Amino acid sequence: MEMKAMEVEAGLLDRAGPSDQKLEIKTEAKEASKEYCKLKAPADDIYSEAVFPSPTLPEVKPTKPTRSLRNVLPTLCIVLGVICLAELIIIYILNGKTASTPRSPCFKNTNTPTTKSPDSDRCPDSWVFLGGSCFYQPKERKSWEQGRIFCQNLTADLAVISDKSIQNSLAQQIKVPHWIGLQYLRSWKWVxxxxxxxxxxxxxxxxxxxxxxxxxxxxxxxxxxARCPISAHFICQKEASLASA
Known part of the structure; x- marks a missing residue:
């Protein structure tokens, strides 16, 4: 009996052995299949990291002026500087001329260059006493007729010069031609x-x-x-006042 029981147990073991081994083999194959599937189809996050890497923003650099603008700016500054300098020079020259322009009349009393003549009081300011008359040279340039009207507004007239010494004295003291009171009306006549x-x-x-x-x-x-309409300087003349006693 004991022998039969041992044989039966041995037979059961023989029958059960191969079945269990097959079960273990299937389980291992199944686990291996799962690992293979994992390798074949990795997780979404791993795939996304591999295929879609996170973008890197480009470095923003400060903008610089173009080469053409950089070339123009120095030239523009130089031109503006030259213009300003020229304007300052012009202003300086004009101020110098204004300051240096004498206010005294062109004509001077040649008889008394250093001592004031008593007869000089017989003429208004800026007028010069010469040969018993007062002479004045305005700064304006006018035609002969306009110059005569200017003198008449000063209770005078264009200069009547009949004395050769006075004529030469006045001629020495002018640098450009001046109208005088002589006009051609069928013949030359003083005004x-x-x-x-x-x-x-x-x-x-x-x-x-x-x-x-x-x-x-x-x-x-x-x-x-000369033609009367020409613009030129002119000389006015009036009688001098009576000499003081």
Missing amino acids: DNRTPYTGNLPAGTKESCALLESKTPGEQANIRG
């Missing part, structure tokens, strides 16, 4: 209508008037004719 003209000017036309030119003292030909 006072009483002083005869004794010179030798050639015949002119209705638009001919006389200019006094700057000449040396010995020359008498310092009066010439």
